[in-house]
Amino acid sequence: MTDNALGRFLRARREATTPPDTHRRRTPGLRRGELADRAGISVEYLTRLERGTDRSPSAQVLMSLAAALGLTADERVHVYRLVKAGSTCAPPPPPRLRPTVLALLDALAPTAACVLSPAGDVLASTARFREISGLNGEPNLVRFAFSPEGAAHYPDWDGIASSRAAGLRAAADLGDRMAAALAFELSITAGAAFTDRYNTAASLPPSTGTERWGPHFLAFESLYLSGEGDHKVVAYFSQH
Secondary structure, three states, rough: OOOOHHHHHHHHHHHHOOOOOOOOOOOOOOOHHHHHHOEEEEEEEEHHHHHHOOOOOOOHHHHHHHHHHHHOOOHHHHHHHHHHOOOOOOOOOOOOHHHHHHHHHHHHHOOOEEEEOOOEEEEEOOHHHHHHHHOOOOOEEEHHHOHHHHHHHOOHHHHHHHOOOOOOHHHHHOOOOOHHHHHHHOOOOOHHHHHHHOOOOOOOOOOOOEEEEOEEEEEEEEEEEOOOOOOOOEEEEEEE
């Protein structure tokens, strides 16, 4: 992001935002001080963000700016991508699973089953899982849960969203960098729907239980894999 795309976007949105008082304005939109007051940050810091001298704002700052500017869900995603584009840290490649783990997954077919990372990445899955999960190419269960598609797919969305956020919080607290990075992302893109659950998570998500996916009522069981970085196999069984 060598041309300060994040700063340019923030300034453009500030200038396109209707001010509370339109009289005697020589410049369009909100003044820096007005936006800074709305977002609860200093004018000096907002100036640094717009000028590109600070390109690593916290998730809390970005959430506050998104709310102050009235950004849509798509615009929040765009802001996150701008921040990510300016990062020099490339994400690590997905881990290679042992052949025996993949053989275990094959043996579970035609049951819906998958291998999950601590951050909720689907590392491998059965055909039945892909058929009923609703992911449609989304590689992460937590991110999917906090998308419009996820909210529509889960009839009991509130409980599933809280469980996914709690699992991500537990992984991030144990030092999983991918979980922490995803929490930062969702703080911006999903806003309070995610942060309210993430910040108040007080228990670990269940390793067994039931979930509704669309018309499917499923019981699930988790099996943690030794030597695989806290990865787990989760199998989902239809309940009638």
